[in-house]
Amino acid sequence: MAVPTPAAGGSATHDLDIQAVRKRYGAFAAVDDLSFSVRRGSFFSILGPSGCGKTTLLRMVAGFIAPDAGDIVIKGASMRGVAPNRRPVNMVFQHLALFPMMSVGENIAYGLERRGIKGAAAKAKVTDMLQRVGLPGSEGKRIDQLSGGQKQRVAIARSLVLEPALLLLDEPLGALDLKLREHMKVELKQLQAEVGTTFVYITHDQSEALVMSDQVAVMNHGRFEQLGTPQQLYYQPQTAFVAGFVGNNNRFEGTIEARNGEQVLLRTASGMGLWSQRVGTLDVGQSATVFIRPEAIEIGRSPRELPEGAPAWSAGVQSVLFDGGNSTVQVLEDRSQTPLHIALPLTGRLADLQHGETVHFAYQPAQAWCFPA
Amino acid sequence: MSTATHRRFLLGVLLAPALLWLLGLVILPHVELLVLSLQARVGPGEYAASLDQYRTFMGEPLYWNTFVRTAVMSVLATVITLLLAFPAAWYIAKVAKGRARLVLLVLCLLPFWVSEMVRTLGWLILLRETGVVSGLLQAVGLADQPVELLYHDATILVGLVYASLLFMVIPLVNSLESLDDSLIEAAYDLGGSTANIVRRIVIPHAAPGIAAGCIVVFMLCLGNYLTPTLLGGKNSLWFTEQIYTQFITRFNWNQGAAFGFLLLFLSSLLVWAGLKLTGQRFGAVMKAS
Numbered sequence: 001m002a003v004p005t006p007a008a009g010g011s012a013t014h015d016l017d018i019q020a021v022r023k024r025y026g027a028f029a030a031v032d033d034l035s036f037s038v039r040r041g042s043f044f045s046i047l048g049p050s051g052c053g054k055t056t057l058l059r060m061v062a063g064f065i066a067p068d069a070g071d072i073v074i075k076g077a078s079m080r081g082v083a084p085n086r087r088p089v090n091m092v093f094q095h096l097a098l099f100p101m102m103s104v105g106e107n108i109a110y111g112l113e114r115r116g117i118k119g120a121a122a123k124a125k126v127t128d129m130l131q132r133v134g135l136p137g138s139e140g141k142r143i144d145q146l147s148g149g150q151k152q153r154v155a156i157a158r159s160l161v162l163e164p165a166l167l168l169l170d171e172p173l174g175a176l177d178l179k180l181r182e183h184m185k186v187e188l189k190q191l192q193a194e195v196g197t198t199f200v201y202i203t204h205d206q207s208e209a210l211v212m213s214d215q216v217a218v219m220n221h222g223r224f225e226q227l228g229t230p231q232q233l234y235y236q237p238q239t240a241f242v243a244g245f246v247g248n249n250n251r252f253e254g255t256i257e258a259r260n261g262e263q264v265l266l267r268t269a270s271g272m273g274l275w276s277q278r279v280g281t282l283d284v285g286q287s288a289t290v291f292i293r294p295e296a297i298e299i300g301r302s303p304r305e306l307p308e309g310a311p312a313w314s315a316g317v318q319s320v321l322f323d324g325g326n327s328t329v330q331v332l333e334d335r336s337q338t339p340l341h342i343a344l345p346l347t348g349r350l351a352d353l354q355h356g357e358t359v360h361f362a363y364q365p366a367q368a369w370c371f372p373a
Numbered sequence: 374m375s376t377a378t379h380r381r382f383l384l385g386v387l388l389a390p391a392l393l394w395l396l397g398l399v400i401l402p403h404v405e406l407l408v409l410s411l412q413a414r415v416g417p418g419e420y421a422a423s424l425d426q427y428r429t430f431m432g433e434p435l436y437w438n439t440f441v442r443t444a445v446m447s448v449l450a451t452v453i454t455l456l457l458a459f460p461a462a463w464y465i466a467k468v469a470k471g472r473a474r475l476v477l478l479v480l481c482l483l484p485f486w487v488s489e490m491v492r493t494l495g496w497l498i499l500l501r502e503t504g505v506v507s508g509l510l511q512a513v514g515l516a517d518q519p520v521e522l523l524y525h526d527a528t529i530l531v532g533l534v535y536a537s538l539l540f541m542v543i544p545l546v547n548s549l550e551s552l553d554d555s556l557i558e559a560a561y562d563l564g565g566s567t568a569n570i571v572r573r574i575v576i577p578h579a580a581p582g583i584a585a586g587c588i589v590v591f592m593l594c595l596g597n598y599l600t601p602t603l604l605g606g607k608n609s610l611w612f613t614e615q616i617y618t619q620f621i622t623r624f625n626w627n628q629g630a631a632f633g634f635l636l637l638f639l640s641s642l643l644v645w646a647g648l649k650l651t652g653q654r655f656g657a658v659m660k661a662s
């Protein structure tokens with residue numbers, strides 16, 4: 001099998017280079033002039049809502065769709081005109097696409113056979129791979145005898161056994177129930193660290209992307225809104241879309257009333273004044289949007305519980321949304337009647353809040369972000 | 374009457390027409406035929422139990438040859454039908470979308486709006502010595518005298534395949550439709566070539582549909598009377614003709630009944646052998662058809 005050899009020099013530290021790739025369907029740009037690289041051995045996620053073009057992008061890397069313009073370079077070799085069965089990448093499909101007419105062992109051996117690896121050598125590789133994904137001795141099982149999590153592992157084993165330069169994963173956890181999904185997140189991350197293969201993972205679930213990835217790209221309308229570590233996306237969102245899509249956020253619209261260095265004061269239509277960190281070149285008079293995370297807001301029954309120096313407000317409790325560690329309280333700020341979500345402290349200190357109680361809250365302007373509207 | 378017996382009574386009433394049909398038109402005549410086939414005439418109006426009818430079949434090479442020839446030609450027609458129907462079914466199930474799909478299926482069905490007799494006579498108009506095809510061949514200079522295209526084995530096969538296509542296409546479309554496209558993509562992604570994917574993924578998935586289509590087409594060919602007679606003429610040597618001759622021309626019902634049973638045995642045997650050879654289970658095949 002002719003696997004393209006890396007060009008001399010090349011991008012030695014990158015397994016995947018996307019160079020100005022574009023794909024249009026009529027007037028709709030599914031992928032719009034996108035360029036990025038994926039570091040060797042990293043877990044790279046593309047996070048975006050459905051219809052953002054992430055699946056199109058992944059299928060272009062796999063070779064099922066040809067880009068209209070631009071080039072996809074894998075391990076230094078251009079993939080232009082290379083068919084999917086000749087690319088050094090393998091894909092884990094959304095619904096896994098295990099072959100029901102074959103046993104677990106035959107599923108994993110399929111790719112090996114196509115490369116001419118047969119008999120004892122193939123058998124040893126299959127046994128080893130099943131061991132690695134925690135399913136030793138399952139060669140003879142039928143696919144319908146496996147649980148959801150086991151199918152997942154077989155699908156990954158079937159791809160990894162071919163030792164691809166890149167493993168593409170198309171929302172493979174989507175069909176699992178919540179508990180199993182949480183478990184598989186950890187497993188996938190561990191597996192990736194063990195085998196060291198570069199993973200490119202697409203998902204609409206921000207938690208999957210944040211937990212597993214070294215790098216996350218947030219995609220919207222065929223472009224990357226931001227590319228960075230999960231921490232960067234969460235603590236330093238660069239666009240309003242990222243701030244709204246990654247994690248939870250309170251969102252306020254209004255006009256900039258004052259500016260003090262990099263901090264701006266936004267006045268909402270209801271009259272609430274909020275200081276925040278500006279992103280870009282916002283200035284007085286412009287309309288803008290402020291995002292404040294529920295977990296960045298301090299809350300207490302009395303103003304004395306709040307840190308000194310930050311502006312504080314009082315509010316009436318509307319409802320308590322208890323969800324274990326993700327519990328929030330919905331309040332209405334007293335003067336402007338602005339609704340807000342505030343995270344409850346994990347110590348359980350305010351677990352007994354009741355509807356109608358008065359609370360006080362404050363936040364650090366350095367933890368709030370203001371984007372042009 | 375309790376609800377349970379009431380229910381059973383209702384079920385009985387609803388099933389009665391089907392059961393009567395099965396008993397009156399399938400089981401009773403076959404029992405009668407079996408009895409007839411095991412009798413021989415010993416004098417005017419006198420019959421005795423005997424295996425003579427089957428002995429005649431064994432002893433007469435013409436019967437034997439016709440029997441084997443019918444089986445071989447039917448298998449051949451089934452294989453050709455499968456090869457022709459598979460790409461068409463693939464196109465209808467996987468490539469065509471929406472309206473185009475419906476139109477294609479109707480196109481497959483269209484010939485069946487005309488009676489089998491008329492369809493076969495249509496072939497006669499096309500293929501006879503003074504027919505359309507012969508005239509066309511002479512007009513373009515490929516033949517210098519009228520060509521007789523009827524009364525060949527190939528002509529019989531053409532007619533049988535034509536009459537059977539629909540019965541192959543429908544179960545194939547059904548079984549190919551349920552094949553998840555991502556399985557094909559996955560196999561392709563893992564390095565599979567087109568030929569390998571067809572062999573390892575598509576055919577195993579469609580196997581129950583293939584078997585169902587083959588069984589139906591094979592039975593239709595084996596039991597066909599009109600097509601071999603009209604298109605093959607005197608040379609056709611189809612086993613159903615032998616049965617017809619015994620019953621109608623010779624008025625030898627005992628011999629005809631024995632031939633009928635031999636044909637039933639032959640078709641059952643070949644279907645069983647086909648299922649065994651391809652490792653298919655009868656239940657799965659029946660579900661597909």
